[in-house]
Amino acid sequence: MTIDTLSRADLQEFHDHQRQAYDALKQAGLSLDITRGKPSAEQLDLSTELLTLPGADDYRAGGVDVRNYGGNTGLPELRSIFAELLSVPVEQLVAGDNASLSLMHDTILWSLVHGNPDSPRPWAAEEKVTFICPSPGYDRHFAICEHYGIDMVAVDMLDDGPDMAAVRELVKDPSVKGIWLVPTYSNPTGAVISEAVAAELAALETAAPDFRIFWDNAYAVHHLTDEQVKTADILGLCASSGHPDRPLIYASTSKITLAGAGVSFFGSSPANIAWYLGHAAVRAIGPDKVNQWRHARFLRDAEGVLAHMERHREILGPKFAAVDEILSARLGDHGVATWTQPRGGYFVSLDVPDGTAARVVQLAKEAGIALTPAGAAFPYGQDPRDRHIRIAPSFPPLEELRAAMEGLCTCVLLAAAEKALA
Numbered sequence: 001m002t003i004d005t006l007s008r009a010d011l012q013e014f015h016d017h018q019r020q021a022y023d024a025l026k027q028a029g030l031s032l033d034i035t036r037g038k039p040s041a042e043q044l045d046l047s048t049e050l051l052t053l054p055g056a057d058d059y060r061a062g063g064v065d066v067r068n069y070g071g072n073t074g075l076p077e078l079r080s081i082f083a084e085l086l087s088v089p090v091e092q093l094v095a096g097d098n099a100s101l102s103l104m105h106d107t108i109l110w111s112l113v114h115g116n117p118d119s120p121r122p123w124a125a126e127e128k129v130t131f132i133c134p135s136p137g138y139d140r141h142f143a144i145c146e147h148y149g150i151d152m153v154a155v156d157m158l159d160d161g162p163d164m165a166a167v168r169e170l171v172k173d174p175s176v177k178g179i180w181l182v183p184t185y186s187n188p189t190g191a192v193i194s195e196a197v198a199a200e201l202a203a204l205e206t207a208a209p210d211f212r213i214f215w216d217n218a219y220a221v222h223h224l225t226d227e228q229v230k231t232a233d234i235l236g237l238c239a240s241s242g243h244p245d246r247p248l249i250y251a252s253t254s255k256i257t258l259a260g261a262g263v264s265f266f267g268s269s270p271a272n273i274a275w276y277l278g279h280a281a282v283r284a285i286g287p288d289k290v291n292q293w294r295h296a297r298f299l300r301d302a303e304g305v306l307a308h309m310e311r312h313r314e315i316l317g318p319k320f321a322a323v324d325e326i327l328s329a330r331l332g333d334h335g336v337a338t339w340t341q342p343r344g345g346y347f348v349s350l351d352v353p354d355g356t357a358a359r360v361v362q363l364a365k366e367a368g369i370a371l372t373p374a375g376a377a378f379p380y381g382q383d384p385r386d387r388h389i390r391i392a393p394s395f396p397p398l399e400e401l402r403a404a405m406e407g408l409c410t411c412v413l414l415a416a417a418e419k420a421l422a
Contacts, residue, residue: 002335030368037346088267136377152379161197190342198232330409
């Protein structure tokens with residue numbers, strides 16, 4: 001029976017029962033964390049072999065001594081593996097150091113300071129710079145914008161991509177320079193941008209001549225089901241629509257191999273790659289090619305990456321199944337929540353009654369369960385409906401995750417009952 005069908009007396013009884021359950025939860029002395037989508041130790045162990053690669057006599061790739069300076073584009077051996085997986089020509093793909101977030105930061109900063117190849121002036125010389133932010137979205141994208149004073153406008157992230165009616169209106173404003181997107185298994189909803197939406201994004205007529213699609217393809221191979229969703233070829237779509245410089249593509253091995261010691265990738269048009277390398281040459285004299293070489297040796301080819309990700313799926317699959325099982329059992333009959341069942345990626349999005357997400361997070365914290373702050377998946381940390389909570393199942397052991405989810409459900413039910421009685 002859903003909460004909204006209960007009489008006042010039954011609702012009070014329901015509330016009192018949840019309060020008792022919550023008080024017992026607090027007494028349990030929990031210390032659980034489902035805040036961020038970090039790989040578990042078990043997942044990291046899948047790549048332990050990297051720590052012994054390359055061997056002492058195995059330091060030459062394509063005639064290049066990987067221990068030395070130079071090679072700002074990164075090793076072709078590794079770029080060829082990920083060019084296939086990311087649908088980017090190898091000559092238009094750069095391999096960098098460990099964090100794709102660093103590449104995003106740098107391209108934003110260099111756009112502000114120098115402008116892009118098709119910019120009439122540096123972005124910082126504009127009266128205002130605005131980004132479209134499909135929400136719920138990735139908090140670290142929004143943090144970059146906020147740090148550099150870029151205005152953010154939220155639009156709804158739907159199952160097939162951003163609300164394109166809203167996007168079409170916003171790009172009529174010349175201050176709108178970019179849009180953030182995680183195209184496959186979006187953070188945090190798990191949405192996948194459809195071919196039709198990607199084609200429309202590629203063909204948009206924008207007031208800003210240097211409008212950019214920041215295409216953060218972080219979860220391109222992070223499947224949770226037998227269906228291996230393929231990311232739309234945004235580079236090809238933009239080129240065929242007459243906007244070859246529009247997409248900036250990012251990816252990394254952070255959740256494939258070792259999260260703190262992976263390799264990042266940047267793909268785009270020839271003009272944008274030349275622009276990027278020109279600025280990157282001032283910042284550093286080449287990336288960590290030793291790490292790139294050991295990744296190429298370890299992963300071997302695109303099929304090797306996919307086989308490796310199947311081992312990740314064997315670890316992650318039961319955790320996502322447990323989240324769905326517990327949410328269904330504890331919340332399904334009460335009409336107080338909806339949640340995603342992602343086909344891949346690292347997160348589950350939980351929507352609770354409007355006006356209660358911050359209360360749920362507070363209750364969970366007081367009970368020893370750490371959650372991402374309510375509103376974190378929205379620009380400026382402000383969820384206008386105060387209903388969204390991001391769940392990250394990957395890091396804790398399965399039994400700890402189950403305990404955290406049981407506790408979270410108790411907090412959701414108590415917060416919902418409090419609101420209904422108010």
